[in-house]
């Protein structure tokens with residue numbers, strides 16, 4: 001089957017894209033607004049860039065033409081924190097994706113604990129095994145005005161890694177148990193691992 005995105009509406013384009021780009025890691029993004037309210041929401045159009053310095057990007061769509069709280073807060077504070085979602089946090093992560101008004105903190109609504117970050121204004125999430133404090137580097141704009149996507153790129157200025165997910169100083173995927181997003185409403189666990197060494201010669 002050959003598919004041309006020009007012939008699909010917005011919903012079908014999105015469904016196809018999230019079905020093809022998979023599995024996607026989940027950035028559980030904590031931010032603070034001008035009013036001091038802490039916000040928490042998941043984003044799976046997310047990834048890492050570079051190494052030293054390391055950067056993260058998240059792509060934030062619009063909600064009926066309005067900015068999502070996460071974007072508004074990042075623009076205000078100039079920073080954000082990406083928290084990793086493990087299996088034990090899956091249900092609560094999903095709850096924080098509901099469209100709460102800006103005046104409501106998902107931390108309070110869902111029963112999660114904000115902790116002060118070391119180097120940014122945005123809080124980090126106590127329950128998460130890994131949190132990455134990011135200073136906003138730039139925001140890129142994609143799409144048209146009706147369906148605009150803003151990609152926030154942040155430099156990681158501090159990481160917090162819980163000791164029990166480390167083996168010999170390296171994050172151990174079998175201990176981290178991160179979950180990832182698939183197409184439709186599916187998720188996967190990272191329990192079915194196999195190892196493959198990089199070739200030494202081409």
Ligand SMILES: Cc1cc2nc3c(=O)[nH]c(=O)nc-3n(C[C@H](O)[C@H](O)[C@H](O)COP(=O)(O)O)c2cc1C
Pocket residue numbers: 026039040041042043044045046059060061062067068069070071093094096097098099100181
């Ligand atoms: C697993 C998961 C991944 C998501 N990924 C994205 C994403 O990459 N971009 C986006 O704009 N919304 C994404 N969403 C939807 C947002 O989480 C949702 O719009 C949320 O209400 C935004 O909250 P905010 O207004 O507090 O920023 C995702 C939702 C879930 C459950």
